[in-house]
Structures are given as structure tokens and as C-alpha cells.
Amino acid sequence: MDLTGKVAIVTGSGRGLGLAYARELARHGASVVVNDVDQEAADEAVATITGDGGRATAVVAPVGPTETATRLVETAVESFGRLDVLVTNAGVLRDTVLWKMSDEDFDTVVNVHLRGTFTCVREAATHMRSAGEGGRIICIGSPTGQRGNFGQTNYAAAKAGIVGMVRTWALELARANVTVNAVIPVAATAMTDTVPFFKQFSDAADRGEPVPWARRVLSFGDADDVAGLVAFLASDEAAEISGQAVGIGGDRLALWSHPDEVVTAFQDGGWRAESIAAGFDALFGRRLQQVGQPMPEPPADALPGEGKR
Known part of the structure; x- marks a missing residue:
């Protein structure tokens, strides 16, 4: 993946997955605009990238406001x-x-994830269309947005909305040769470390212990396991790929399906409540869709260190 001469913006790239994406893009030759709300984290990210021989600068500002999106694009140019x-x-x-979710809890998450994605993509797309040289837009989704997760109404709504926007933007930007895709990552981050089930595996990996079950069955690895997909989608090799949701984590690479009708049934004259009630179980009962991420019980030998039973 040769990205020499390319310029990338990565929002939320002071640490974690965002930093891994920024470093991977720089490693393949791209110049990177780092973004974070934390000045120290942003400065450290730039120092890391330049220390590795790359080119980077930082914009310290929260995403969501149009002003931040404008500043990011202007800084890149x-x-x-x-x-x-x-x-x-x-x-x-x-x-x-x-x-228990407050209005502020909901609005904060939706503003950063959903509005932040919208404003940044709108600004970048406007510039890319004007420049006439195509481009790559990569929006980060989540398994929660694909299947839901207990306690994450706001996050699920935002991440599902992002993938919906990606499909729409892929249509709207096709003539401008701008591809738009979603990445659905699974990786050890500060966020997953709040979940004891995942933290035991990330702690084990940090100690240098192998965690093959988690990498294969849970698709649970580290940020560097995800970053290669972002570099690929940013490259000329991915010029014909757009409107897709691609999952990655640990040892797994996966293509998520678009929502589609699973079973259809027809009745002359249409359906009424009584006829739906009479036929629903026979028609759909065995095909009802699962909600939430399946969490298989790990075998005893898959549990790291002290977690083994």
C-alpha cells in the first residue's frame, strides 16, 4: 500500500485505535492531520509519527461543530x-x-459520533469534489451499531446511523470517485478495558501471553490488528470498493451484510392484525433475528492466567 503523497485526516487519533490508524497511514507514506481534544495526547501522537519518519501536524478541537471540520480540512490543505x-x-x-440515560448522555454521544462524522465528511467531501481528484472516506462503526448492546442506546444509535450515512454517501459521491466505507473494529482499548470479560484477555496479551481463542472466536486483538484495513481502504487498491461495512479484529476479517428481508410472505388483499397473528409464528418464528453480540463461553484452557478455572 503506497500512500506516498497522500494526505489524511484522522479524528480522535491522539491515542488508541485512532493513533494506530494515523501511524499506519503514515507508515505507508501519507502525511497525517492528527485530531484530539487533549493537547498533550495530540502532541505525543505527532511526535510518535514524526519520530517514525512520517509527517504529521495536529488540530486540537472536539468534533461535532462545523468549525472543527472546516479547520481540519483547512489544516490538511x-x-x-x-x-x-x-x-x-x-x-x-x-x-x-x-x-437511567439522561438527555445529556444521549446528546453527547450522538453529537460526537454521528454529528461529528456528518460535519467532517461533509467538509471533506465538498473539498474532494471541488479538487476533482477523488478521495477515500472511512467511517468507524461498531458491532454495537450492527446488533445492539445492553446499556448503549446512544452509542448504538450513533454507530448504526454512521453506517446508514456511509451507504448514502457512497451513492452520492460515486461520480466524484470518492469511496466511502465503514470499518467495524474489535480491539483492546481503554473502552473495552472497562469490561472485565475483555480486560482479562487484553491484560494477558500485554503480558505477552498468547490468547488464540479470543483472537479467533471473539475477533479480539489490539489496535494494530485493525489498522491495516484502514490503510488498505485508503489506497488505490480499494478504488472499486464503496458503501461497504467491513469488520476486523484479532485474526478475523469479515464483510457485514446490508439489512435485507429474511423471509417474505404474501396474502391476497393484504394483511390484517388477525391474519398476522395467525400466521406469524409459522412464517417467521424460526427466522427471528438475534440481538446483541453473541458471547460464547470460553473453554477453561482459553482463559488467561488467573482467570483459568
Whole structure:
């Protein structure tokens, strides 16, 4: 993947997955605009990338406002002369069950993830269409947005909305040779470390212990396991790929399906409540769709260290 001469913006790239994406893009030759709300994290990210021989600069600002999106694109053009790639990664969590979720909890997460993706993509797409040289837009989704997750109403709504926007933007930007795709990552981060089930595996990996069951069955690895997909989708090799949701994590690479009708049935004259009630179980009962991420019980020998039973 040769990205020499390309310029990328990665939101939320001061640490974690975003930093891994920024470093991987730089490793393949791209100049990177790092973004974070934390000045120290942003400065450290730039120092890491330049220390590795890459080119980077930082914009310290929260995503969501149009002003931040404008500043990011202007910085890319002013610092490096162009814009080829946008990765919308910035995000926050405010997890709690529906009946305890405040308006602020909901609005904060939706503003950063959903509005932040919208404003940044709108600004980048406007520039890319005007420049006439195509481009790559990569939006970060989540398994929660694909299947739901307990306690994450706000996050699920935002991430599902992102994938819906990706499909729409892929249609709208096709004539401009701008591809738009979603990445659905699974990786050890500060967010997953709040979940004891996942933390035991990330802790084991940090100690250098192999965790093959988690990598294969849970698709659970580290941020570097995800970053290669972002570099690929940013490259010329992915010029014909657009409107897709691609999952990655641990040892797994997967293509998510678009929502589609699973079973259809017809009745002359249409359906009424009584006829639906009479036929629903026979028609659909065995094909009802699962909600939430399946969490298989690990065998005893898959549990790391002290977690083994």
C-alpha cells in the first residue's frame, strides 16, 4: 500500500485505535492531520509519527461543530497541500440503561459520533469534489451499531446511523470517485478495558501471553490488528470498493451484510392484525433475528492466567 503523497485526516487519533490508524497511514507514506481534544495526547501522537519518519501536524478541537471540520480540512490543505483521506474515528461513551440515560448522555454521544462524522465528511467531501481528484472516506462503526448492546442506546444509535450515512454517501459521491466505507473494529482499548470479560484477555496479551481463542472466536486483538484495513481502504487498491461495512479484529476479517428481508410472505388483499397473528409464528418464528453480540463461553484452557478455572 503506497500512500506516498497522500494526505489524511484522522479524528480522535491522539491515542488508541485512532493513533494506530494515523501511524499506519503514515507508515505507508501519507502525511497525517492528527485530531484530539487533549493537547498533550495530540502532541505525543505527532511526535510518535514524526519520530517514525512520517509527517504529521495536529488540530486540537472536539468534533461535532462545523468549525472543527472546516479547520481540519483547512489544516490538511495548508500544511500538506491537499486532502485525500478522511478517517472519522473520534468518539466517547456514556453507557447506562435506557431508563437511567439522561438527555445529556444521549446528546453527547450522538453529537460526537454521528454529528461529528456528518460535519467532517461533509467538509471533506465538498473539498474532494471541488479538487476533482477523488478521495477515500472511512467511517468507524461498531458491532454495537450492527446488533445492539445492553446499556448503549446512544452509542448504538450513533454507530448504526454512521453506517446508514456511509451507504448514502457512497451513492452520492460515486461520480466524484470518492469511496466511502465503514470499518467495524474489535480491539483492546481503554473502552473495552472497562469490561472485565475483555480486560482479562487484553491484560494477558500485554503480558505477552498468547490468547488464540479470543483472537479467533471473539475477533479480539489490539489496535494494530485493525489498522491495516484502514490503510488498505485508503489506497488505490480499494478504488472499486464503496458503501461497504467491513469488520476486523484479532485474526478475523469479515464483510457485514446490508439489512435485507429474511423471509417474505404474501396474502391476497393484504394483511390484517388477525391474519398476522395467525400466521406469524409459522412464517417467521424460526427466522427471528438475534440481538446483541453473541458471547460464547470460553473453554477453561482459553482463559488467561488467573482467570483459568
